[in-house]
Amino acid sequence: MTDERIVSAAREIAAPAETIFELIADPALQPTWDGNDNLAEAAKGQRVRARGDVFVMTTTTGNIRENHVVEFTEGRLIAWKPAVPGEPAPGHLWRWELDPVGDGRTRVTHTYDWTGLTDEKRLPRARATTADNLRASVDRLAALAEG
Numbered sequence: 001m002t003d004e005r006i007v008s009a010a011r012e013i014a015a016p017a018e019t020i021f022e023l024i025a026d027p028a029l030q031p032t033w034d035g036n037d038n039l040a041e042a043a044k045g046q047r048v049r050a051r052g053d054v055f056v057m058t059t060t061t062g063n064i065r066e067n068h069v070v071e072f073t074e075g076r077l078i079a080w081k082p083a084v085p086g087e088p089a090p091g092h093l094w095r096w097e098l099d100p101v102g103d104g105r106t107r108v109t110h111t112y113d114w115t116g117l118t119d120e121k122r123l124p125r126a127r128a129t130t131a132d133n134l135r136a137s138v139d140r141l142a143a144l145a146e147g
Contacts, residue, residue, distance in 0.1 A: 005126075008111040009135035015145035017098040017106040021075045023144055024096050027055040027067070033144055035136025036129065048078060056085070071095065091116030092126060108141065110134045 013020060023029050027042035038059055046055040051072040057065050064085055070093065071079035079095035092114040099107040112134060114126040 005115045005117075006111060006113045007129065007131045007134060008109055009131045009138050010107060010109040011135070011138050011142065012101060012105055012107050013138075013142040013145055014105050015142075016104050017100045018075050020098055020106055020108060020141060020145045021078070021096075023141055025049075025078055027057055030057070033137055033140035035138070035140055036133050048072065048080075049074075055080075057082075067094075090119040090122055092122070108138055110138050 023033060025048045027046045027048070028044045031039040031041055040058045040060045040062075042055060042057045048055060048069050049072075051069055053069040053072075055067050055069075057067060059065060065082040066085050067080040067082050068089055069078065069080045071077055076098050077096070079093055081089035081091070081093050083089040092112070093116070095109075095111040095113065097109040097111070099109075101107050112126075112129050114129075117123065117126055
C-alpha cells in the first residue's frame with residue numbers, strides 16, 4: 001500500500017509501437033494483459049480512435065465501468081478515466097505512453113494517477129495499486145506483443 005498518488009512502471013518491449021498500441025486500444029484485448037487481474041471482459045468493436053471516446057468494461061467483480069478517453073495520440077498515447085455508468089469519473093486515470101526507440105523496439109510507460117481521486121471508498125483500492133501491479137501489466141503486454 002502506498003500514499004504515492006502517481007505510480008508508474010516502464011520497460012522496453014521488442015515490438016513496434018503500433019503492435020503494442022493495438023493491444024491497449026482494443027478494450028476486448030485488455031483482460032489478456034491486465035496485471036491487476038481486475039478486468040473480466042469488454043465487448044468487441046470498441047477500439048479507441050480518439051479523445052472523447054468511451055469504452056465499457058466489466059470488472060472481475062461484475063461491475064460495469066465506462067472508461068472516458070481523455071488523452072489520445074494514435075500509436076503513442078492513450079489515457080482514460082473510469083466511471084460508474086452515468087456518473088462523473090471519480091478522478092483516477094490510467095495512462096499508456098509508447099516511445100519507439102529503434103530496431104522495432106518500444107519503451108512503454110504505464111501510469112496510474114489518482115491525484116484527483118476524492119471518493120473515500122475508492123482510496124484503499126487506489127493505495128493498493130503499486131508499481132509492481134503496473135509492471136505486471138507491462139510484462140504481460142510484452143509477452144503478447146513479442147510472442
